[in-house]
Structures are given as structure tokens and as C-alpha cells.
Amino acid sequence: MYSLLAVGFEGSANKLGIGIIKQLYKEDYSTQALSNRVLIPEDVQILSNVRDTYNPPAGEGFLPKDVAEHHRNCILELLKAALEEAKVSCQDIDAICFTKGPGMGAPLQSVAIVARTIAQLWNKPLVEVNHCVAHIEMGRMITGADNPVVLYVSGGNTQVIAYSEQRYQIFGETLDIAVGNCLDRFARILMLPNDPSPGYNIEQEAKKGKNYIDLPYTVKGMDVSFSGILSYIEQLVKKGQNNTDESQEYSKADLCFSLQETIFAMLVEITERAMAHVGSQEVLVVGGVGCNLRLQKMMEIMASERNGSVFATDERFCIDNGIMIAQAGALGFAHGSKTPVENSYVTQRYRTDQVHVKWRY
Incomplete structure (x- = not known):
């Protein structure tokens, strides 16, 4: 068995979420596999799933700059809460996963900067995640849909x-x-x-x-x-x-x-x-x-x-959350996905069909 601990940062809109998961895999060396060593997800343990939402007054929408400010003000306390709830330290983390897009530019950028900085401070690999694919993979994992x-x-x-x-x-x-x-x-x-x-x-x-x-x-x-x-x-x-x-x-x-x-x-x-x-x-x-x-x-x-x-x-899982980013990032990371810091930019337009879903065969 192969174990992977990942933290996910989500902040593409007015909800800021941080989640930590432990993903367990088994190795598959079958001749039908697309590579010599394929990791098949066996189990996911949700260790923490914390979230904070920016809510403007009734009758008003939320502006990107206001959402970004909310995320900047909350994110470090939220990360601390996620680590405490999961009962893990930064040394235990294997991968830092963040939402690349799609979403609102300013909030995405605010969260990506923190994820990028944390990855360098903790000396951990960074993994970009498509927000839409994260929703799909979280839904498949929670419900068991084939x-x-x-x-x-x-x-x-x-x-x-x-x-x-x-x-x-x-x-x-x-x-x-x-x-x-x-x-x-x-x-x-x-x-x-x-x-x-x-x-x-x-x-x-x-x-x-x-x-x-x-x-x-x-x-x-x-x-x-x-x-x-x-x-x-x-x-x-x-x-x-x-x-x-x-x-x-x-x-x-x-x-x-x-x-x-x-x-x-x-x-x-x-x-x-x-x-x-x-x-x-x-x-x-x-x-x-x-x-x-x-x-x-x-x-x-x-x-x-x-x-x-x-x-x-x-x-808990259909509304934007950090767990879905951690889970999708862990799937990609287990199959070789890593994002160099210099390429860890965000984009408001990142279509679902642009992602190579290398963990499904």
C-alpha cells in the first residue's frame, strides 16, 4: 500500500476552504496498465475540512477585490485550524494542492500566492487542480458512482x-x-x-x-x-x-x-x-x-x-471546499503531476476538457 497526505486550498469564489486528506493506494502491475506502475485509489480518509464564506449584505453581490481581501484575512487561521483538526504537522504533508481555475481572478490569485509560499516554506511539491474536475472526483469518491x-x-x-x-x-x-x-x-x-x-x-x-x-x-x-x-x-x-x-x-x-x-x-x-x-x-x-x-x-x-x-x-462536499482540491491533487500527484513554482499561475478560464485525467484508465 502507498499512502499520500495532501492539503488542498480552494478559493475560486466567495468560499475559502482548506482540507486535508489521506489517500491510500494499491500498486497495479497488470499488463493492461498504461505504465509499469499504476496506483489504484483504495481509500480516502478525510482528516479536516474547514471553510469560511464571504457574505455581502442582502441585495448585493460580491466583488472580486472584496472576496480576495476576505481570503487573505482568513487563510492562515484556516490553515492552522485544518492542521489542528487533522492532528498533523507540516512535516507530515506530502503535497500542497491549489485551485488553478476556473474562477474569479483576484480570489484565485490570493489563495495561490499562499499555497505557493507554503510549498516553498515547507519544501513540499505543488500541484495545480482544475476546480471542475475536483468537483467530479469528489462526487465520484463520496457517492461511489462508477x-x-x-x-x-x-x-x-x-x-x-x-x-x-x-x-x-x-x-x-x-x-x-x-x-x-x-x-x-x-x-x-x-x-x-x-x-x-x-x-x-x-x-x-x-x-x-x-x-x-x-x-x-x-x-x-x-x-x-x-x-x-x-x-x-x-x-x-x-x-x-x-x-x-x-x-x-x-x-x-x-x-x-x-x-x-x-x-x-x-x-x-x-x-x-x-x-x-x-x-x-x-x-x-x-x-x-x-x-x-x-x-x-x-x-x-x-x-x-x-x-x-x-x-x-x-x-459538505457539493459546495466549494478544500477537500475536493486535496483529493484531485492527490490523484494527479500519485501519477506524476507536479507544478513548478514558476508555472503556478492561475487562470479564470480553465475548461474541464483541458485536463489530462491520467488516473483513470
Whole structure:
């Protein structure tokens, strides 16, 4: 058995997370292996998973400079807490993993600087991680999904993905804003709190909704669009506020209910189409919006009609966290991935299908 201890730094948006894992591998020398020595993941022990979130006042979004300042102010205390919770020291760590992208530039850079400095101070190798791939690998590890079609839904990303030939291939995606961004911006319009998250507060309001309001439904092949539906529903809110006829008013609950039902139906449709294309019976939902129980339920209804299964995680792992960066970084590091300090830059645009997934065969 081969043991690897990794720390992961995540700060691509308003959530700053640090996680420490112990990854256990077995060696495989089979003739089918792509190299003489292949490490097969056997077990993952989560030693610590700490997180701190920047939440602006209700009705406001978060600016990159403010998020970056939050991360800079919190990160060293968070690292100390992660080490204490894991009961390990810097000498025990084998690899320092950080989010290269995608994400917001200033927060990414702030966290990468700390990871880069820590790696040099501790004399440990540095490993860059794709944020999207980290979500997928964390979902696969936690749920046990074998080879699913992946619906990746978050504040900055919306993609339908399937694995093929050591790449996570993108079958469909948003043409404009991400589904999480759509929900966040609508929460601002309604002045819903940002704590614990705008999407969560929309979900709670939607549970009280009873009347469905027709909204634009935009699916183009395997792609979706959310900017039109956001503009349309924003106008409904303004009309309701300015209309003296009470029969024409729209309740917050009905608006949230209608928005969820519409955009989630769009996501279920393109996911089902991808399942049919690749012949998969599994769906894995990852990303912050993947915590939404209504989305999970709608996906379960679709999958059950295809005799399939849906896999999802709770908020500990679907919301951005350091554990997913540590786990994906450990997988890459065990198969030779290292990032020289001089190449440890970040990028706001780092597509899922750019990553060589060398640990899957």
C-alpha cells in the first residue's frame, strides 16, 4: 500500500476552504496498465475540512477585490485550524494542492500566492487542480458512482459532462450565465439574504410556492441559456411592485418556485439526452447548486424512468471546499503531476476538457 497526505486550498469564489486528506493506494502491475506502475485509489480518509464564506449584505453581490481581501484575512487561521483538526504537522504533508481555475481572478490569485509560499516554506511539491474536475472526483469518491454522466451546476459553471479517453468531455453547457449565477442574481432582486447562500434561500421560498408562472424555456441542442429567463422574471417582479391590482401581483414564493421548476427542467432535459447518447444509467450531480433537493428529485424522476440512478452529495462536499482540491491533487500527484513554482499561475478560464485525467484508465 502507498499512502499520500495532501492539503488542498480552494478559493475560486466567495468560499475559502482548506482540507486535508489521506489517500491510500494499491500498486497495479497488470499488463493492461498504461505504465509499469499504476496506483489504484483504495481509500480516502478525510482528516479536516474547514471553510469560511464571504457574505455581502442582502441585495448585493460580491466583488472580486472584496472576496480576495476576505481570503487573505482568513487563510492562515484556516490553515492552522485544518492542521489542528487533522492532528498533523507540516512535516507530515506530502503535497500542497491549489485551485488553478476556473474562477474569479483576484480570489484565485490570493489563495495561490499562499499555497505557493507554503510549498516553498515547507519544501513540499505543488500541484495545480482544475476546480471542475475536483468537483467530479469528489462526487465520484463520496457517492461511489462508477462512470456517470455528470451535471456540474454552480455559481460560475453549468456543464453536462461524460468521461472518455482520459478526458472529461463536455456535451453541453450554458451559452451565457451559469445556473447558480442566475439564482444568485434573482435572489438579489428579491432582496433575499446571502447567508448561508442565495440559492438555498430561493429553495426555501420555492417550497412555499403553489402557482406556476410560465417563463421562457431555452434549450438549444445540448446547451442552455439563462439570461433571458432572468430578464423576464425580473420584469415580472417590477410589474408586481408597481401594479395596484392585487390580482396581478406575484408572490416571492411563486416566483422562486416557477424559476426553479423551469431552469431545473432544462437541466434535466440535456442530462437525459447525454445519458441516451453515451448509454449511461448513472447521473452524478455536483457543484453548489447540486445541493438543491428539488433538482435532485427531478433528476431522480427522470433517471428512474430510464431505470437509472442519481448520485449527489450534501453541502459538505457539493459546495466549494478544500477537500475536493486535496483529493484531485492527490490523484494527479500519485501519477506524476507536479507544478513548478514558476508555472503556478492561475487562470479564470480553465475548461474541464483541458485536463489530462491520467488516473483513470
